[in-house]
Amino acid sequence: MPNWAFEIAAGMDAGTLVCGVDEVGRGPLAGPVMACAVILDPARVPRALQRRLDDSKKLSAALRDEFAAALREIAVFCIAEASVEEIDAINILQATHLAMRRAVEGLAQKPTHALIDGNRAPQLTCPTTCIVEGDAKSLSIAAASILAKVERDKIMSELSRSHTVYGWERNAGYGTAEHLSAIRAHGITPHHRRSFRPISENIQITC
Numbered sequence: 001m002p003n004w005a006f007e008i009a010a011g012m013d014a015g016t017l018v019c020g021v022d023e024v025g026r027g028p029l030a031g032p033v034m035a036c037a038v039i040l041d042p043a044r045v046p047r048a049l050q051r052r053l054d055d056s057k058k059l060s061a062a063l064r065d066e067f068a069a070a071l072r073e074i075a076v077f078c079i080a081e082a083s084v085e086e087i088d089a090i091n092i093l094q095a096t097h098l099a100m101r102r103a104v105e106g107l108a109q110k111p112t113h114a115l116i117d118g119n120r121a122p123q124l125t126c127p128t129t130c131i132v133e134g135d136a137k138s139l140s141i142a143a144a145s146i147l148a149k150v151e152r153d154k155i156m157s158e159l160s161r162s163h164t165v166y167g168w169e170r171n172a173g174y175g176t177a178e179h180l181s182a183i184r185a186h187g188i189t190p191h192h193r194r195s196f197r198p199i200s201e202n203i204q205i206t207c
Contacts, residue, residue: 002053002142004042006131010113012042019076019111020140021104023096023118024056024148028173029183029199030166030192031156032081033092035099036148037107037114039076040140046070053142055135056149068150071143078106079151088195097122117141163189 007018023035042050049070056064071077080102082095090098100122104114113127117134131137135145153172160168165186167178173191175198183198192199 001051002055002135002137002139004139006115006129006134006138007040007042007140010115010129017109017112018115018140019104019107019113020115020134020138020142020144021100021117022135022141022144022148023099024145024152025173026092026096027175028193029175029179029196030084030168030173030189031152031159032083033087033096033099034079034081034148034152034155035096035103036077036079036144036151037100037103037111038071038140038144038147039107039109039111040074040143044074045139050139053139053146055133055142056145058136059146061153064146064150067143067146071147075143075147076107076109077144077147078103078108079148080106084191084193087193091195092193093120100124115141117145159191163191 010016010018012018019037019039021037023033025031025033080099082099087095104124111126114124115134115138116128116130119130119132121128121130134141156172157169165182171179188199194200
């Protein structure tokens, strides 16, 4: 379960302002990639919440919503995105790093160390530590994963209202059988990532 070990190792107890950074939406065929940067004050995080926070992928949608609402009340955070156009222009890895930079730069308090989920860090103005599967190890990163996931799911659900056949309110833009079937039947939308297969193979039937 996530804990404070990485934050403490980064100097949190000595006054270093540590943020956790995570992304969501690298794999979908549609929609933006999003990142969240979070600064948590352990004194403000209820113990019950600390014990329950986890990688957003391991939580139900109801729990993610519950935890996101609680985190919004106690965390310093910023959620940012890189658009579909940016993903297609600079590739998904660079777009992910762009979203991460925007999230860190958008924090109301400037961190002096960033814990990054994964094995590659974006170029930031503060030192970074990469943590593979960090959302299951660091409470700050777990919080970031939850806030980013809830926000992106909300965006994809809103987009589904004007593009009803793709099931984005259920699949969040991932390449499920439902989504792929809709692409074959109806073509693609401006929200699809044209640099991703099989979208790149269906550009001629854009709707």
